Amino acid sequence: MIAPAPASSDFPVVIAEAVQAAVGLSFESIFGEPPASTEVDNQGASFARMASVISFFGAQPWALTLVVPEPTAVAMALKFTGFDVTFDSSDMGDVIGELTNVLAGEVVAQLARRNIQAQMSLPTVARGNDVEMLRGKGAATQRLSYESSQGQFWFELSTAPSVQRMCRTSGTAARA
Numbered sequence: 625m626i627a628p629a630p631a632s633s634d635f636p637v638v639i640a641e642a643v644q645a646a647v648g649l650s651f652e653s654i655f656g657e658p659p660a661s662t663e664v665d666n667q668g669a670s671f672a673r674m675a676s677v678i679s680f681f682g683a684q685p686w687a688l689t690l691v692v693p694e695p696t697a698v699a700m701a702l703k704f705t706g707f708d709v710t711f712d713s714s715d716m717g718d719v720i721g722e723l724t725n726v727l728a729g730e731v732v733a734q735l736a737r738r739n740i741q742a743q744m745s746l747p748t749v750a751r752g753n754d755v756e757m758l759r760g761k762g763a764a765t766q767r768l769s770y771e772s773s774q775g776q777f778w779f780e781l782s783t784a785p786s787v788q789r790m791c792r793t794s795g796t797a798a799r800a
Contacts, residue, residue: 634764634783635764635765635766635781635782635783636684636686636764636783638738638740639684639735639740639781640766640768640781642731642734642735642737642738642740643688643731643734643768643779643781644661645734646727646730646733646734647659647727647768647779649730650726650727651727651770651772654703654704654723654726655700655703655704655772655773655774656703657772657773659770659771659772659777660770660771661768661769661770662769662776663769671693671694671754672693672694672711672751672753673691673692673693673694673751673752673753674691674692674697674711674716674717674720674749674751675689675690675691675692675749675750675751676689676690676692676720676721676723676724676747676748676749677689677747677748677750678724678728678744678745678746678747678748679744679745680728680731680732680735680742680743680744680745681742681743681744681745682735682740682741682742682743683740683741684740684742684783685783685784686781686782686783687781687782687784688724688727688728688731688779688780688781689779689780689781690723690724690727690777690779691777691778691779691780692720692777693775693776693777694711695775696772696774696775696776696777697716697719697720698710698711698716699773699774699775700719700720700723700775701715701716701719701720703774704719704722704723705719711751712751716751717749717751720749721747721748721749722747724747724749725746725747728744728747729744731744732744759782759785760784761785763782763783763784764782764783765780765781765782765783766780766782767779767780767781
């Protein structure tokens with residue numbers, strides 16, 4: 625059972641709850657069991673990982689990043705595809721991107737059940753050591769960490785920074 629999303633940094637609770645519901649349903653369908661919510665914090669750990677980002681557009685623009693350490697990515701890819709996929713192959717990016725895409729489709733469905741309309745982008749996938757996702761100033765964030773039979777993974781959720789802070793007029797920063 626996945627615990628309710630804790631309040632964090634003003635990230636919209638309803639969206640975090642929709643993501644948690646989508647993770648439970650999608651991962652149970654794909655991997656045969658829902659993952660367990662954990663408090664594990666690997667943010668400062670040094671290891672190879674995949675990061676797949678999908679943006680959502682609607683009343684509240686936000687982004688979801690799935691972060692998967694190398695051993696978890698390899699185990700997930702095997703279970704998802706039915707065959708071995710090496711971490712360094714281009715196929716691994718496709719697998720993690722498609723896994724994120726499937727999850728994001730369920731997130732959109734979960735949001736719709738909560739009367740929140742959203743559209744999603746295509747996933748962007750990165751691979752590397754010590755990958756750090758940088759957020760814009762003023763973005764509300766939340767981290768959801770999980771443990772599964774395939775290993776640990778987590779999601780970084782973030783709202784779009786204030787549009788006023790991001791606007792530029794004739795090459796100079798607009799004032800908020």
